Amino acid sequence: MRVLSGIQPSGKLHLGNYFGMMKQCVELQEKADAYIFIANYHALTTVSEPEKLRQDTTDVALDFLSCGLDPEKAVFFRQSDVPAVQELTWLLSTVCPVGLLERAHSYKDKIAHGKEATHALFAYPVLMAADILIFQSDIVPVGKDQKQHLEIARDLAIKFNNKFGETFKVPEPQILEEVALVPGIDGQKMSKSYNNTIELSASPKATRKAIMSIVTDSTPLEDPKDPDTCTVYHLYKLMASPEQVQEMADKLRAGGYGYGDAKKALLNAFNDKFSDFREKRAKLAAEPERLEEILQSGAKRAQAEARKTLKMARKAIGVE
Numbered sequence: 001m002r003v004l005s006g007i008q009p010s011g012k013l014h015l016g017n018y019f020g021m022m023k024q025c026v027e028l029q030e031k032a033d034a035y036i037f038i039a040n041y042h043a044l045t046t047v048s049e050p051e052k053l054r055q056d057t058t059d060v061a062l063d064f065l066s067c068g069l070d071p072e073k074a075v076f077f078r079q080s081d082v083p084a085v086q087e088l089t090w091l092l093s094t095v096c097p098v099g100l101l102e103r104a105h106s107y108k109d110k111i112a113h114g115k116e117a118t119h120a121l122f123a124y125p126v127l128m129a130a131d132i133l134i135f136q137s138d139i140v141p142v143g144k145d146q147k148q149h150l151e152i153a154r155d156l157a158i159k160f161n162n163k164f165g166e167t168f169k170v171p172e173p174q175i176l177e178e179v180a181l182v183p184g185i186d187g188q189k190m191s192k193s194y195n196n197t198i199e200l201s202a203s204p205k206a207t208r209k210a211i212m213s214i215v216t217d218s219t220p221l222e223d224p225k226d227p228d229t230c231t232v233y234h235l236y237k238l239m240a241s242p243e244q245v246q247e248m249a250d251k252l253r254a255g256g257y258g259y260g261d262a263k264k265a266l267l268n269a270f271n272d273k274f275s276d277f278r279e280k281r282a283k284l285a286a287e288p289e290r291l292e293e294i295l296q297s298g299a300k301r302a303q304a305e306a307r308k309t310l311k312m313a314r315k316a317i318g319v320e
Helices: 015-028 050-066 086-091 098-102 104-110 124-133 144-164 204-212 231-239 242-256 260-285 288-317
Strands: 002-007 033-038 075-078 139-142 171-176
Touching: 002 015, 015 033, 015 050, 015 139, 015 231, 033 050, 033 288, 050 075, 050 260, 050 288, 075 288, 086 124, 086 144, 086 288, 098 124, 098 144, 104 124, 104 144, 124 144, 139 144, 139 231, 144 171, 144 288, 204 260, 231 242, 231 260, 242 260, 260 288
Parallel strands: 002 033, 002 139, 033 075, 139 171
Antiparallel strands: none
């Protein structure tokens, strides 16, 4: 079974990225043929500073590898290192109805929020379809916000196959669990666009500042508190043991336990969970040649598979 997933390098990765996508990818490499890529071409719809894009791409690679992604088990690469994807995007465009793209919720939402209506933003689902179909992916883990894009990929595979003969596998979605909805320090969904994140690679001082600034209500220390409405508690549940989680819930309900105490417990849980991550990341960041070697090795493996599918598509459509 082949599984594919990608992540955009559009800022520092955070707890929402880790629990919403990265953790699942690390687990998938143990039971599937996993292809994980850094979607730097997709990021061009939102990132226009070249140096920022290069640095964000490097940071994503460092974070993923430090979280446990094994380049010997998973094929890990930059999207831009597999040019066959771009050619397949054009071939798929020949069977893609404009109306299909006009109905994309993500496009309409971004335009409504002031994004420039570029061709790249409009054709984003076709590039995503090429990412998926060129590796003959069986399963694509996606969040609910990307479900429609996966449906478009399925539609394009079926349209191409019906018109030119069986060429692509029709992928199945794997909708990620609600754990993807990790709360930010303001209680909303953790997101770079809300500036409410707890970054994976932040310094210990910056991590402490972020956690201690989590918004809470004004319930006095001595009064009982409801864990179910407490952002600190919800974040703690993601990182602490079941026994520790139960202990915090009991303390909050009993009263005499302040939010400041809960935040300190959360900070300790974060540091325990990501101590190895920090050590691995620092070591790998000090070896940029090694990092590039890993990405180039992954690209070579990805290119080999991509070329096979592209050759089939070129032959089917009549340009080879």
